[in-house]
Amino acid sequence: MARSSLFNPSDRRTFLKYLSLAGVTGLINPRKLLAFSPDANSRVIIVDDTAATSGNSINSSVVQAMVNSGITTLAQAPTVSDAWKVLLPGVTSSSKIALKVNCINSGMSTHPAVTNAVVNALKLMTFSGVLFPENNIIVFDRTTWELQSAGYTINTSASGVRCFGTDSSGIGYSTQNYAVAGQSQRLSKIITDTTDFLINIAVLKNHGGAGVTLCLKNHFGTCNNPGALHGNYCDPYAATLSSLVPIMAKQKVNIIDALFGIRSGGPSGYPQFSANKIIMSTDIVAADYQGRKLLKDNGCTNTGDAGHIDTAATMYSLGTNDPTKMDIVTVSSPSSSSIGGEPLPSSLALNQNYPNPFNAVTHIRFSVPRSGEVEIDVVDTNGRVLATLVHGNMRAGEHTVSFVADQFASGVYFYRLKTETAFLSHKMILLK
Amino acid sequence: MKSNVEGLVLVCVSLCLFIASCKKETTTEPVTIDALIVRNNEIAGWSFTGSPWTASTVAELTTYIDGMADVYQRHGFVEAVHQDYRGTVNSVTVQLRLTVYDQGAEISAAAVFAEPALGYGGALDWKGGAGQAAHYVRNGGLSQALAFYRGRHFVTLEINADTDESLTILQQFALNVDGKIKNG
Numbered sequence: 001m002a003r004s005s006l007f008n009p010s011d012r013r014t015f016l017k018y019l020s021l022a023g024v025t026g027l028i029n030p031r032k033l034l035a036f037s038p039d040a041n042s043r044v045i046i047v048d049d050t051a052a053t054s055g056n057s058i059n060s061s062v063v064q065a066m067v068n069s070g071i072t073t074l075a076q077a078p079t080v081s082d083a084w085k086v087l088l089p090g091v092t093s094s095s096k097i098a099l100k101v102n103c104i105n106s107g108m109s110t111h112p113a114v115t116n117a118v119v120n121a122l123k124l125m126t127f128s129g130v131l132f133p134e135n136n137i138i139v140f141d142r143t144t145w146e147l148q149s150a151g152y153t154i155n156t157s158a159s160g161v162r163c164f165g166t167d168s169s170g171i172g173y174s175t176q177n178y179a180v181a182g183q184s185q186r187l188s189k190i191i192t193d194t195t196d197f198l199i200n201i202a203v204l205k206n207h208g209g210a211g212v213t214l215c216l217k218n219h220f221g222t223c224n225n226p227g228a229l230h231g232n233y234c235d236p237y238a239a240t241l242s243s244l245v246p247i248m249a250k251q252k253v254n255i256i257d258a259l260f261g262i263r264s265g266g267p268s269g270y271p272q273f274s275a276n277k278i279i280m281s282t283d284i285v286a287a288d289y290q291g292r293k294l295l296k297d298n299g300c301t302n303t304g305d306a307g308h309i310d311t312a313a314t315m316y317s318l319g320t321n322d323p324t325k326m327d328i329v330t331v332s333s334p335s336s337s338s339i340g341g342e343p344l345p346s347s348l349a350l351n352q353n354y355p356n357p358f359n360a361v362t363h364i365r366f367s368v369p370r371s372g373e374v375e376i377d378v379v380d381t382n383g384r385v386l387a388t389l390v391h392g393n394m395r396a397g398e399h400t401v402s403f404v405a406d407q408f409a410s411g412v413y414f415y416r417l418k419t420e421t422a423f424l425s426h427k428m429i430l431l432k
Numbered sequence: 433m434k435s436n437v438e439g440l441v442l443v444c445v446s447l448c449l450f451i452a453s454c455k456k457e458t459t460t461e462p463v464t465i466d467a468l469i470v471r472n473n474e475i476a477g478w479s480f481t482g483s484p485w486t487a488s489t490v491a492e493l494t495t496y497i498d499g500m501a502d503v504y505q506r507h508g509f510v511e512a513v514h515q516d517y518r519g520t521v522n523s524v525t526v527q528l529r530l531t532v533y534d535q536g537a538e539i540s541a542a543a544v545f546a547e548p549a550l551g552y553g554g555a556l557d558w559k560g561g562a563g564q565a566a567h568y569v570r571n572g573g574l575s576q577a578l579a580f581y582r583g584r585h586f587v588t589l590e591i592n593a594d595t596d597e598s599l600t601i602l603q604q605f606a607l608n609v610d611g612k613i614k615n616g
Contacts, residue, residue, distance in 0.1 A: 055574070056593075107592065208500050208503060210499060220498070226494070227490075227494040262551075265549070267500065268500055270574065270592040272572065272575060273572055
């Protein structure tokens with residue numbers, strides 16, 4: 001009889017036996033199912049652009065380029081849409097994606113410019129030509145008050161990107177209690193009940209109690225009684241909290257908004273230095289390790305208190321705190337070498353419109369390899385020009401225009417792209 | 433004769449009682465911590481903004497300042513009040529934050545003032561300034577922070593600007609609050 005294993009079961013009963021054993025193992029120690037692979041290096045992207053800030057002001061377009069380039073570099077994917085599908089395995093157009101920001105200090109919270117850049121990047125995901133629904137994106141923190149104080153616009157409606165606190169009506173905390181190193185905590189229902197994926201967006205600050213407050217500590221804003229978790233420099237509490245299955249199973253990307261930093265007196269206070277960086281990793285420990293290093297490099301003197309980062313690695317296998325096991329990729333000044341953080345296109349291209357067929361709005365994406373005069377128009381089957389969507393000088397890069405056809409009848413139409421040297425066209429179908 | 437003396441004594445006692453009942457009670461109400469903050473537009477060009485808060489327990493304070501509440505708790509925290517302001521510095525709109533802490537005793541407020549965790553390492557002394565001791569830090573063109581204590585009260589001020597004018601504004605706020613504490 002052939003030796004059976006989970007991957008080559010000799011019979012159905014044996015297969016089920018192995019499967020049940022795996023399940024029991026997961027129940028006893030779920031972290032073993034979710035822990036990062038110690039055999040592969042953790043990829044950490046550090047995007048750097050001195051044009052990101054000027055004094056206390058933030059350049060949103062530069063930040064957008066930083067986020068887009070960081071995401072594509074992290075996922076090693078050609079486009080932002082492709083990158084998210086790598087970083088969020090199994091994501092669909094109906095998935096809910098929550099962004100946990102840190103707004104407890106309105107003087108220096110996760111900056112709305114960074115969060116908006118991540119949101120804009122998520123909105124670039126397409127599924128069969130349809131853009132990811134923005135209402136499936138939820139920006140959240142502990143309280144609505146904190147979000148508003150930090151400059152976020154609250155939205156609990158059925159349209160647009162949503163943004164609200166766990167204290168919003170109908171949300172609250174889980175009924176289930178979770179053990180966090182001897183302390184009982186309940187988690188935000190935004191994580192336990194509402195979302196499929198979690199993106200952690202922390203901000204670069206030192207912390208009088210924890211040494212630093214980065215991605216691991218960001219989840220103190222996810223539980224109902226964080227005050228009970230501040231003993232012993234928040235160690236092991238910050239690590240234990242982040243190891244809870246509802247968080248670990250859904251959290252896929254860890255981002256540190258390091259445009260500015262607080263090196264002392266944190267987490268309170270206004271920005272004390274400009275770092276002009278955004279750090280990204282799928283490894284929460286590696287991200288925090290680099291954030292801690294950045295704080296120390298900028299004069300923070302109590303980073304040694306941040307043992308919770310090392311505990312997260314050694315006790316909970318949440319990631320690596322060994323710099324030799326990190327692949328650090330630095331992306332410098334993406335705003336000056338690309339458009340939106342993505343590399344410049346090598347040739348003229350006119351993509352198929354999406355959605356197609358459509359009613360009554362459709363989007364047309366096109367690429368120009370160099371700046372120049374571009375015209376895009378819409379014609380009927382007789383060649384009669386019905387609308388001019390673009391007519392002028394366009395920068396090199398990818399662009400998207402929309403065509404609103406509510407005054408036209410159902411039927412076949414063509415959109416045409418013309419430059420000084422080229423002509424491209426596609427057919428589209430309006431179906432009312 | 434005896435009845436005349438008794439009658440006189442009775443009249444005097446009655447008169448005294450009557451006079452005493454007419455005297456108004458003059459008790460002084462303690463100044464509440466809310467009264468110590470700079471009022472809206474009390475300093476020309478600086479108005480309230482954001483959401484103020486008060487905390488009368490460590491749990492409440494943790495809600496607003498996270499783990500830093502431990503620092504104040506270690507030194508006898510009683511209550512605190514916070515207010516944000518908006519104004520202009522060098523023609524730029526900026527924000528200023530004021531927090532007044534009641535630490536229960538002068539020795540406790542002095543201990544908080546000296547706490548390294550509050551981020552005033554390397555701070556410059558503001559000699560002859562507000563309070564019994566005051567110091568401030570300047571953060572590379574981005575922000576400034578000033579702190580002082582007087583009696584049981586510890587006060588912090590922060591502004592998201594770093595110029596000589598913004599420092600003057602911080603000091604103006606500090607002197608305003610210090611005056612209220614002294615008079616309270």
